[in-house]
Structure formats: structure tokens, C-alpha cells
Amino acid sequence: MSEQPKPRFAFEIAATDGKARMGTIQMQRGEIRTPAFMPVGTAATVKAMKPETVRATGADIILGNTYHLMLRPGAERVAKLGGLHKFMNWDRPILTDSGGYQVMSLSELRKLTEEGVEFRSHLDGSRHMLTPERSMEIQRLLGSDIVMAFDECPRADQPRDVIASSMEMSMRWAKRSRDGFDSGEEHAARSALFGIQQGALDEELRKRSADALIDIGFDGYAIGGLAVGEGQEAMFATLEFAPGQLPKDKPRYLMGVGKPDDLVGAVESGVDMFDCVLPSRSGRNGQAFTWNGPINLRNARFAEDTGPIDERCSCDACSKYSRAYLHHLVKSKEILGAMLMTEHNIAFYQQLMQAMRDAIGEGRFAEWARDFRRNYLEESPPG
Incomplete structure (x- = not known):
């Protein structure tokens, strides 16, 4: 009997306890057990660790970064060398973030428009333009298994109208990301695309964001705009409602979190996936x-x-x-x-x-x- 082909992306919840969920994500490069923590390999390496050592700890998936890899060594070069998995000797799933958060942190070096973000490289000052379409192209060239939509991540202490405007633009970018991802048919046939909910700490803005993402349709949904200085209490208050605004049958990913007690509290709120530089940076x-x-x-x-x-x-x-x-x-x-x-x-x-x-x-x-x-x-x- 021939072996059944592995699915492009399939999420199954095996058990729930309160809001907490336990399950698996099946992808062509392997299974991801959830709740899952993704070690951060920003520049195609989890700092100070060999890929086989990362795997031996129990990690099913790691994270790479669009912004850093587009600047060095370059997405086209990684593609020429066989893709990110071959380049860094990691044969399991890789999630790539879209570069939006890193560009946000370059507020002194960027120009934001409806088209995208023009910015200067922190490495050599060279000019670059990152748009939803270019972000999808870079993640396709890298060979990412889980691709993140391109978004803007405003600080939570911004005025509500600024946060609302940013969220609405991120939702327009989410649609462009969806279209850009789908245009790469071969890559789209074996990878997944996640949308990113925005709206800072505001329940109504997050609901509008979630509804817009659901209308577009994604394989999974991230909760963005948290763990950016608002504090644990405010983050947990937002997690009281944000995960429940997203589809129950899709994985929910809280980006950039966090301390061990952050992870426990977020799992209690129904979150399935996490990433953070904290364990490696602290080490x-x-x-x-x-x-x-x-x-x-x-x-x-x-x-x-x-x-x-x-x-x-x-x-x-x-x-x-x-x-x-x-x-x-x-x-x-x-x-x-x-x-x-x-x-x-x-x-x-x-x-x-x-x-x-x-x-x-x-x-x-x-x-x-x-x-x-x-x-x-x-x-x-x-x-």
C-alpha cells in the first residue's frame, strides 16, 4: 500500500480544558505539536545552537525573519542555494515573519505609505522597499512553510484613531498578502498563510480586524501588537477576548511572547503557538x-x-x-x-x-x- 501524501496544512484539536487546547498541525515537512514554542532563528540560525541540537530539545518548528534575511544574505541568494531549509540544515517546518515588526522598530529610518514601507538598512544604510507583495515573494524564495501576512504593528500607547487607521491599512495589506501568496502557486500548494490581528488593546478594533481577516480567509491567525511594552496585565486583559474573536478550528499564534508565565497564561486563554527571543537571549x-x-x-x-x-x-x-x-x-x-x-x-x-x-x-x-x-x-x- 502506497503511503498517503502529507497534507499541505491540517490542524486538529485533540483535547480542550477550559479555553486551553492541545492538538497538532500536520504539514508536508512534519507534525507540529500544539501548544508549540518556536525557537527564533532570526538570521537562519538559533544563536549558539546547531539545528540538530534545537531539534533534540523537542522543537518541531523554528522561526526565520524576512527583514534580516532579505538584507543578508538576500532572499534570491538563499533560493539559489536551495532554500532556507537546505541552507541552514533544518528539514522540519519553518515559519517566517513578514518583516513588519522589524520595520516598525526602524521608525527613524522608514517612510510608511499605503504601498508599503521604504526604509534604510540598519547594516549599510541602503534603501529598500518592503510591500505585502515583496514580503510574500521573499518568503516564497526562502521556502517558508508558514508565511506571515505583511502588517504594521503600532505601539499600544498611540491614540485610538492612529491605531484604528493602522489596523485598517494592515487589513488592506492582508488582502494584498493573500493575493501575493496565492500567485506563487507552486509554493502556495505546499505552505500555509497566516493573517495577523491588530487593534492594540481595544476589543472593538480587534473584532473588526478579526472579521476582516476571516473574510479574506487564512490557514491560521496571529495575535499581533502585544508584547510591545504594554505589560503583562494589559496583555492578559486583551487575551481575555482576542483569541475568541478568531476561528476555533484554526491555530492561534501569539507573536513575540514571552516569559514562561506569559506562555501559561496565554495557553489558558486559548493560544496555540508562540515565539520569542527570550530563552536564547537570556541564555x-x-x-x-x-x-x-x-x-x-x-x-x-x-x-x-x-x-x-x-x-x-x-x-x-x-x-x-x-x-x-x-x-x-x-x-x-x-x-x-x-x-x-x-x-x-x-x-x-x-x-x-x-x-x-x-x-x-x-x-x-x-x-x-x-x-x-x-x-x-x-x-x-x-x-
């Missing part, structure tokens, strides 16, 4: 995440600590090296320190997602989340 700076809260291995109290980073973790950093040795590496600014600390943090995040999937599947997520917070937040050790 390079000496901070490790543990089930009892984050610790800073730079702290002198770890100089003679022979225990592992976390007793419950089985990653190489925990099973083979002591806190004392990692303290030494971090203080000495040795590359191995960044490698081991990053590996642990990515592994911890994957273990966190697995624990949530298990708890949802067994119908005990509320109890699990309560225990997690008691250990992580209330018993967080000093340093």
Missing part, C-alpha cells in the same frame, strides 16, 4: 529558566554550586555540567557558556510546552497551572 546573558523561577548564573553564590541548573531537566547542560562550571563559563565569557545556557533554556521551554500538552490532554490544566505559578513565581529563588 547568552547568563540567565537560566528553571521550574522554580529564573536564576542568574553570574551570581557569585553559584561559584561552588555542584548541582545542575535544574534537577528536573535532562538536557546536556543539566546532566553533564554543574552550576559552578557554567558560572565560570559565563563569567569568563566563554562561547561554550552561551551554547550550554541557550540549550538549557530552549529545552526548558520545550519541556514546559510538553507539560502543558500533557495537562490539557489529561484534563488537569487548571491544577497544573496553579502548581506551576506557585513554584515559578512564589518560590523563585534570589539571583
Whole structure:
């Protein structure tokens, strides 16, 4: 009997517990277990980690970045070299963000119009134009499995009329992204396109955004415009309504989030996918995440600590090296320190997602989340 072809994109919810959902996304390059955390490989690498090490932590999918890869080494060059998967030796799904957030952060170097965003490269000052159509083309050249629509991400503290105008333009860009994605028929036949809900902290604007995206039609829906400085309380308040405005039968992706307790709270609100630079960036700076809260291995109290980073973790950093040795590496600014600390943090995040999937599947997520917070937040050790 011949093997059944793998689907382009199929999302199945296997269990729910309250608003929390556990399931799978099936794609041609493999299965993505949800809730899922995507390590960030901005420039075709998860910093300080080999792709096989990232996979060994339990990651099913990673994230690449349109803005950074279009500037260096260039999307056309990556395509010439066989696509992003071959280029970086990662054979599983890759989600690429559209570049909109990075362009937003270049407010001093950009000019925003209905057509798109003209900006100067932060690398060499060269001028570039990024439009919904060009973003789709770049993501197609990279060979992305999950493509993100091009949008603008305004700060939440902007006046409501500014946020509304930005959201409406992002919805027009979403339609252009849909059309641009569909024009690449061969790529569209094996990849997926996600729309991005905007509207900052405003329930009515987010509803209008969600309705516009649903009218266009996407494989999945992202919640954008959060984790941009509004604070956890405001983010959680928005997550009380934002995920429920999106289709129940499609994956919901909260972009750029976040701390472990952010992820738990967002899963409670019905979110399925996450990405964040925090575990890798924190690892390079000496901070490790543990089930009892984050610790800073730079702290002198770890100089003679022979225990592992976390007793419950089985990653190489925990099973083979002591806190004392990692303290030494971090203080000495040795590359191995960044490698081991990053590996642990990515592994911890994957273990966190697995624990949530298990708890949802067994119908005990509320109890699990309560225990997690008691250990992580209330018993967080000093340093």
C-alpha cells in the first residue's frame, strides 16, 4: 500500500480544558505539536545552537525573519542555494515573519505609505522597499512553510484613531498578502498563510480586524501588537477576548511572547503557538529558566554550586555540567557558556510546552497551572 501524501496544512484539536487546547498541525515537512514554542532563528540560525541540537530539545518548528534575511544574505541568494531549509540544515517546518515588526522598530529610518514601507538598512544604510507583495515573494524564495501576512504593528500607547487607521491599512495589506501568496502557486500548494490581528488593546478594533481577516480567509491567525511594552496585565486583559474573536478550528499564534508565565497564561486563554527571543537571549546573558523561577548564573553564590541548573531537566547542560562550571563559563565569557545556557533554556521551554500538552490532554490544566505559578513565581529563588 502506497503511503498517503502529507497534507499541505491540517490542524486538529485533540483535547480542550477550559479555553486551553492541545492538538497538532500536520504539514508536508512534519507534525507540529500544539501548544508549540518556536525557537527564533532570526538570521537562519538559533544563536549558539546547531539545528540538530534545537531539534533534540523537542522543537518541531523554528522561526526565520524576512527583514534580516532579505538584507543578508538576500532572499534570491538563499533560493539559489536551495532554500532556507537546505541552507541552514533544518528539514522540519519553518515559519517566517513578514518583516513588519522589524520595520516598525526602524521608525527613524522608514517612510510608511499605503504601498508599503521604504526604509534604510540598519547594516549599510541602503534603501529598500518592503510591500505585502515583496514580503510574500521573499518568503516564497526562502521556502517558508508558514508565511506571515505583511502588517504594521503600532505601539499600544498611540491614540485610538492612529491605531484604528493602522489596523485598517494592515487589513488592506492582508488582502494584498493573500493575493501575493496565492500567485506563487507552486509554493502556495505546499505552505500555509497566516493573517495577523491588530487593534492594540481595544476589543472593538480587534473584532473588526478579526472579521476582516476571516473574510479574506487564512490557514491560521496571529495575535499581533502585544508584547510591545504594554505589560503583562494589559496583555492578559486583551487575551481575555482576542483569541475568541478568531476561528476555533484554526491555530492561534501569539507573536513575540514571552516569559514562561506569559506562555501559561496565554495557553489558558486559548493560544496555540508562540515565539520569542527570550530563552536564547537570556541564555547568552547568563540567565537560566528553571521550574522554580529564573536564576542568574553570574551570581557569585553559584561559584561552588555542584548541582545542575535544574534537577528536573535532562538536557546536556543539566546532566553533564554543574552550576559552578557554567558560572565560570559565563563569567569568563566563554562561547561554550552561551551554547550550554541557550540549550538549557530552549529545552526548558520545550519541556514546559510538553507539560502543558500533557495537562490539557489529561484534563488537569487548571491544577497544573496553579502548581506551576506557585513554584515559578512564589518560590523563585534570589539571583
